[in-house]
Amino acid sequence: MSDHANAARQPATNSIKEIVISVRGLVVQFGEHRVMDGLDLDVFRGEVLGFVGGSGQGKSVLMRAILGLLRKRAGVIRLFGQDRDALPPRQLRALEQRWGVLFQNGALFSSLTVRQNIQMPMRENRNISQRFMDDLAMLKLDLVGLPPDSADKLPAELSGGMVKRAALARALALDPELLFLDEPTSGLDPIGAAEFDELIGTLQKTLGLTVFMVTHDLDSLYSICDRVAALAGGKVIGAGSMQDMLASDEPWLRAYFHGTRGSRLIGSLGRRMGGREPA
Amino acid sequence: MATKIEAEPPELTRRESGDIRRIVLTGGWLLRASRALERKADEIVSQGRGARAVVIDMSAIANLDTAGALALNRARNELIRAGVAASFEDARPEHQMLIKETAIEILPPPRAKPTNLFVDLLADLGLSVVGALREYYRGTGFLGEFVAAIGHILLRPRLFRGTSLVYQIEMFGFRSIPIIVLINLAVGAIVAQQGIFQLARFGATTYAVDLIGILVLRELGVLLTSIMIAGRSGSAITAEIGSMKMREEIDALRVMGLSPIEVLVVPRVLALMVALPLLTFIADMAALFGGLLVSWGYGDISPTTFLVLLKDAIGVNTFLVGLIKAPFMALIIGLISTQDGLATLGSAESLGRQVTAAVVKSIFMVIILDGLFAMFFAAIHY
Ligand SMILES: Nc1ncnc2c1ncn2[C@@H]1O[C@H](COP(=O)(O)OP(=O)(O)O)[C@@H](O)[C@H]1O
Ligand SMILES: [Mg+2]
Numbered sequence: 225m226s227d228h229a230n231a232a233r234q235p236a237t238n239s240i241k242e243i244v245i246s247v248r249g250l251v252v253q254f255g256e257h258r259v260m261d262g263l264d265l266d267v268f269r270g271e272v273l274g275f276v277g278g279s280g281q282g283k284s285v286l287m288r289a290i291l292g293l294l295r296k297r298a299g300v301i302r303l304f305g306q307d308r309d310a311l312p313p314r315q316l317r318a319l320e321q322r323w324g325v326l327f328q329n330g331a332l333f334s335s336l337t338v339r340q341n342i343q344m345p346m347r348e349n350r351n352i353s354q355r356f357m358d359d360l361a362m363l364k365l366d367l368v369g370l371p372p373d374s375a376d377k378l379p380a381e382l383s384g385g386m387v388k389r390a391a392l393a394r395a396l397a398l399d400p401e402l403l404f405l406d407e408p409t410s411g412l413d414p415i416g417a418a419e420f421d422e423l424i425g426t427l428q429k430t431l432g433l434t435v436f437m438v439t440h441d442l443d444s445l446y447s448i449c450d451r452v453a454a455l456a457g458g459k460v461i462g463a464g465s466m467q468d469m470l471a472s473d474e475p476w477l478r479a480y481f482h483g484t485r486g487s488r489l490i491g492s493l494g495r496r497m498g499g500r501e502p503a
Numbered sequence: 504m505a506t507k508i509e510a511e512p513p514e515l516t517r518r519e520s521g522d523i524r525r526i527v528l529t530g531g532w533l534l535r536a537s538r539a540l541e542r543k544a545d546e547i548v549s550q551g552r553g554a555r556a557v558v559i560d561m562s563a564i565a566n567l568d569t570a571g572a573l574a575l576n577r578a579r580n581e582l583i584r585a586g587v588a589a590s591f592e593d594a595r596p597e598h599q600m601l602i603k604e605t606a607i608e609i610l611p612p613p614r615a616k617p618t619n620l621f622v623d624l625l626a627d628l629g630l631s632v633v634g635a636l637r638e639y640y641r642g643t644g645f646l647g648e649f650v651a652a653i654g655h656i657l658l659r660p661r662l663f664r665g666t667s668l669v670y671q672i673e674m675f676g677f678r679s680i681p682i683i684v685l686i687n688l689a690v691g692a693i694v695a696q697q698g699i700f701q702l703a704r705f706g707a708t709t710y711a712v713d714l715i716g717i718l719v720l721r722e723l724g725v726l727l728t729s730i731m732i733a734g735r736s737g738s739a740i741t742a743e744i745g746s747m748k749m750r751e752e753i754d755a756l757r758v759m760g761l762s763p764i765e766v767l768v769v770p771r772v773l774a775l776m777v778a779l780p781l782l783t784f785i786a787d788m789a790a791l792f793g794g795l796l797v798s799w800g801y802g803d804i805s806p807t808t809f810l811v812l813l814k815d816a817i818g819v820n821t822f823l824v825g826l827i828k829a830p831f832m833a834l835i836i837g838l839i840s841t842q843d844g845l846a847t848l849g850s851a852e853s854l855g856r857q858v859t860a861a862v863v864k865s866i867f868m869v870i871i872l873d874g875l876f877a878m879f880f881a882a883i884h885y
Contacts, residue, residue, distance in 0.1 A: 333851075334749075334849060334850035334851045334852070335850040335851050335852030335853070346534075350534060350535075350537045351537040351538050352534075352537055352538060352540070352541055353538075353541060356541050356570075356574070359573060359577065360534075360569075360570055360573060362607075363569065363573050363605055363607060364569075366607045367569070367604065378849065378850060379849065379850070380848065380849020380850055381849075396569070398534060399533065399534050399535075399568035399569055399570055426600065426604065429597060429600065430597045430598075430600045430601045430604070431568055431569070431597075431601075432597075
C-alpha cells in the first residue's frame with residue numbers, strides 16, 4: 225500500500241497539472257462568526273488531498289461551500305476550470321454529476337433501502353435497465369465491503385460504520401471523477417479504515433479519481449494522501465506533501481503531527497520504512 | 504479544455520483470425536454512455552456466440568469505469584455460460600485492475616413471491632383489525648403511564664417542570680389565539696346568517712340568537728378549537744417527539760435515568776389541558792361576536808337586543824357544557840400525539856406517517872368524545 229502511495233506522490237509544484245478545484249479568497253460568515261477568512265486552495269487532478277484542521281475550524285463548511293450548499297460572502301470557486309457562480313443551471317447540473325459526496329453523517333435517505341439509495345443517482349441521471357442497476361448496486365456494495373444482504377436493509381438497521389460504507393457506495397454510484405469525503409474513516413474499526421483507504425487508493429489509480437478528503441486519520445494521511453492541507457483561523461496554513469507538513473515549523477502543525485498520537489505513528493512508520501524519524 | 508464529458512461512445516469491431524474471434528473495443532466504456540453501454544455489452548455476447556474462442560481486445564479502449572468493467576465482465580460470463588472460451592487481452596494495468604475488482608458473482612436479488620389477491624386482502628384486513636385493537640390496548644396503557652407519572656410528580660413536586668409547562672402553554676395556547684379567533688368569528692357569522700335566512704320564512708328571525716348561543720357554546724366552540732389544536736399543536740408535538748426519537752434523544756433521556764413520559768409527555772399534555780379551555784372561552788366569545796355583527800348588519804337585530812335575547816336563550820349550564828369538554832379533548836389530543844411521536848421508527852417516512860396518523864386519530868377521537876358527551880348531558884338533562 226505504501227509503495228503505491230510513494231509512487232503516486234508527485235511534487236505539487238508540477239505546473240502542468242490540471243487544477244480540478246480552485247478556491248480563491250473565500251469568505252464564509254455565519255452572523256458575526258467568520259469561519260472562512262480569505263481562504264485559498266488548489267486541488268489537482270488525480271491526487272488525494274487530505275484536509276486537516278481542529279474540530280469546528282470549518283472543514284465541513286469549506287466542503288459545503290465548494291459544493292454550493294452554503295452562501296459565501298466573497299471569493300471565487302472554480303470547479304474543473306469553471307466558475308460555479310457563472311454557470312447556467314443546466315451546466316451546473318452536468319457539473320454536479322461529475323462528483324460524488326460522502327457527508328460526515330452519511331446522509332442516507334432514511335426511507336429507502338441501501339440498494340435504492342445507491343440506485344437513486346443512477347435512476348435520476350442515467351438511462352439504464354433495472355437489471356444493470358441492480359448489478360451495479362451489488363458491485364458497489366461489494367467494493368465498499370458490505371455484505372450482499374445489507375442491500376435490502378434500511379439505514380436505521382445499519383451500524384455507524386456500515387452507514388459510512390453505504391454512503392460511500394452511493395457517492396460512487398455514477399463513477400465520479402471527483403470525490404468529496406468528510407471524515408470517511410471516523411466510526412470505522414482500524415481494519416475497516418485500512419480497507420477504506422485501500423479502496424480509495426485503488427479507485428484513484430484505476431479511475432484517475434481526484435479525492436478531497438477531510439480526515440483526522442493519520443494512517444489515511446500517510447497511506448493514501450498525495451498532499452495534505454491544514455486549516456486554521458479560516459485560512460490554509462500549510463499545504464504540501466506529508467514530508468513538508470512534518471518539517472513545518474508552524475506551531476499548530478507541529479502539535480498536530482508531533483503530538484503523542486502523531487509521533488507514535490511517525491516513529492513506527494519510520495522504523496517500518498527504515499528511514500530516519502523526521503525532525 | 505479536454506474534459507471527460509465529451510468521451511466517444513463505446514464501439515466494437517470483430518475480426519476473425521483462424522479459430523479465434525477477436526472483438527476489439529474502442530471508445531469510452533462508461534456509465535455516462537447509459538443505454539449504449541448496455542447495448543454494446545450485449546453486442547459482444549451476440550458477436551461472440553458460436554465461436555470456439557473469443558478474445559476481447561481491450562488495448563484500444565479510451566476510458567473505462569466500474570460500470571463499464573462490470574458490463575464487460577457480465578458479457579464475458581455470459582459467453583462462458585454459452586460454452587465459448589472468452590478472455591480479456593491487452594488491457595492496460597489500470598483497466599486490468601478494474602476488471603479484476605468488478606469480477607464478482609452477483610446473485611440476483613430475491614423476487615417477492617406472487618400471491619393471491621383475495622388472500623392478501625383478507626390478510627390486510629385481519630392485520631388492520633389486530634392493529635387497531637393493539638393501538639387501543641397500547642393507548643390505554645399509555646394513559647396509565649401518564650397517570651402514574653402525574654402521581655409520581657405529585658408525590659415529589661420538585662420533579663415538576665414548571666418552565667417547560669409555561670413555555671408549552673405559550674406555544675399551544677397563546678400563539679393559537681389569532682387563528683382560533685378568526686375561524687370562530689367566521690363560523691359564528693355563518694351560523695347567524697344561515698339562522699336568520701332560514702328562520703325569516705317563519706317570521707322568527709330573533710330565534711337565530713338562540714340558535715347561535717346554544718350551538719356555539721355547547722358544541723361548535725369547543726369542537727372547532729379542539730380540531731384546530733389537534734391539527735396545529737398535535738402535529739407539532741408528534742413531529743418534535745418523533746424527530747427526537749429518530750436522533751436517539753429519547754434514549755439519551757432514558758439512560759440519564761429520566762422518564763420521557765415525565766420530561767416530555769406530562770408538560771405537553773398538561774399545557775394542552777390548560778390552554779384548550781382558555782382557547783375555548785376565547786372561541787366562544789369570538790363566535791358570539793361574529794353572530795352579533797351579522798345579526799346587526801344582516802338581520803336588523805341591534806346589539807342591545809341581541810344581548811337581551813342571548814341572556815334569555817342561554818344559561819350558565821349552556822356555557823359550562825362546552826367548557827367542561829375542553830380538558831378532556833386536550834387530554835386525548837395530547838396523549839395520542841405524544842404516543843405517536845414516541846412510536847416513530849428510524850426513517851423520515853415513518854415520522855411523516857406518525858404525524859398524519861396522530862392528527863387523523865385525534866380529530867376522530869375528538870368527534871367521538873363529543874358524541875359521548877352529548878349523550879351523557881342529554882341523559883342527565885344538563
Ligand atoms: N449552519 C451554520 N450556522 C452557524 N454556524 C455554523 C453552521 N455550520 C457551521 N457553523 C460553524 O462553523 C464552524 C465550523 O464548523 P464545521 O465546518 O462543521 O467544523 P469542522 O471543521 O469540525 O468540520 C463551527 O464553529 C460551527 O459552529
Ligand atoms: Mg466536520
